Amino acid sequence: MAYNIPENYSDRTPAPPLDNGTLNRMIWRSLFLQASFNYERMQAAGWLYGILPGLTKIHTNKDDLAASMSHNMEFFNTHPFLVNFVMGIVLSLEQNKAEIPTIRAVRVAAMGPLGGIGDALFWFTLVPITAGITSNMAINAETSLGSAVAAPFIFLAVFNIVQFVVRFILMRWSYKFGTEAIGMLTKNAKEFTRAASILGVFVVGALTCVYGGTKLGLELPNGETNTPIETAIIVENTTLNTPVADGGYKEELYALDDNGQIKKDADGKDELLPGASIRPLGSELSEIVHLEKAPVTINIQEILDGVLPSIIPFALTLCLYLLLAKKQWTPIACICLILAIGILGALPAAFGGMSIWP
């Protein structure tokens, strides 16, 4: 990141409002929001691709276009069907040449919550209802082929009409909303930027936890239980005197002396451990209660959760921040570091060991 994104555009005169044709072209382009989706910036490049028709109209100065494109290449992720809401607001700010930290803060603050709303609206409501009904029509193809053939088309029609109406309305409405709010915002620009940054930084903090699913799967063996568990099972009589190592129950049933021989009690009978019992069932079988020692494992993730849930996402984000901000690492170097951690962590599993990932 040799290039430092400035705080202000050099040309601060608001550009003429975007015409409906440009807005429509951006709605079309927003369909390809996830064209270059990846785990580092997620939808960033697709987002930039989507708003380019607007940005190139707004920023006629090449330096300003570079600044605008660069800050719009930062991490971006929202719900693909609701992205037009963010587009409208961000473009109204770009058009009025708001300060770059303000635009960035508004963008981050707006993209976060839309994910949950979009999932609820599309994946939990629209698709289950439309796909559920039309799937049943399709499955009955043997009895009524006509309605079965119609099923995929009904699904596509309903889903896409809803999708495009949502996209269209959000784009127009949020662009208008942003443009109208801009007057109030510029009067208190400094305070507004501060407030938007607070919300933005707050959202990044929330995303670190909500999108940060990284967990460890390590379970370390840690000896056996101190208090044996009394377990009742039915076994063959021959196993009673066989050592545990050979598949029997000797040490878990009888009190042993120092030589490993079974102690005799006052009546000369074999002495059982307290809690253990043997009840002969006949046919060389007995129901026994033996004192089983269960293996104990330490679940590292549970310990970490006890310190702070999501501590790994939190710590990794802060480490990467330090590397980027203080050690001048490039994002690509950070990506390689993450890749190395992921593969090295799983490597023991290739040699019969345990991967640190679940």
Added chain:
Amino acid sequence: MGDVNVLQIVLIFLVTWIAAIDQFNFLESLYQPIVTGMVVGLILGDLQTGLIVGGMYQLMTIGNMPVGGAQPPNAVIGGIMAAVLAISLDLEPTVAVATAIPFALLGQYTVTLIFTISSGLMSLADRYAEEAKPSSITRLNYVTMTLLGLVFAIVVTLFFVGGQAVGEQVVAAIPTWLMGGLSAAGGMMRFVGFAILLKVMVSGEMWGFYLMGFGMAVIVMASPSLSGPALIILAFIGFALAFWDYQIQTKFKQSAPVVGGSQSGI
């Protein structure tokens, strides 16, 4: 699979290519098994079976959506292969759907791999942005999207020609430890994105709000019933905080004494 002709292979290739792109872009509905089932049925000459298998696979995926950025077993490869297997091997639709699961898992691995690799393209995109080259950004998106479609199309076409045995061999040949490591790395890459945002957004006085956002999220996510709408709840809290700060700051500004104003009154 003796009676597969070249035209069918080409059509399956094209359909998969379009469906693979559509699963993340464009209409995001053409790739659904209910649609691909019908199309595969038409190509292979058994519309009825295609519709039935597509409908069944669709019902199975309803509870398995790409919610919150998670990658479920891939419905593109799974749906297409279920229809292909049902028609070409004359399997019962339910059996075909189950047989397609290994292929769907393979599709899931493929997606993880592609999303990991294309992280490397972002520094290239950064350079295009610094040089203000809109057409390069556009090309980068188109190329990445086309390549993703091609990978899927090649995989499915190979299975279509090679049959079920090839699919199972390929799935068995992938070392699970490597996939585990790659998907763990994929899950961690977003922290680089967060760190970049922090670098540009956080000045000294803002750190507290980052910690607060994280802390509130930990609390909200602890309740299973709140983890779905978590970000909406968190946005309310964050908005209240920001709005309050805005009001206080603007009040301060209005009531602050005007420095350097007229002093002649005294």
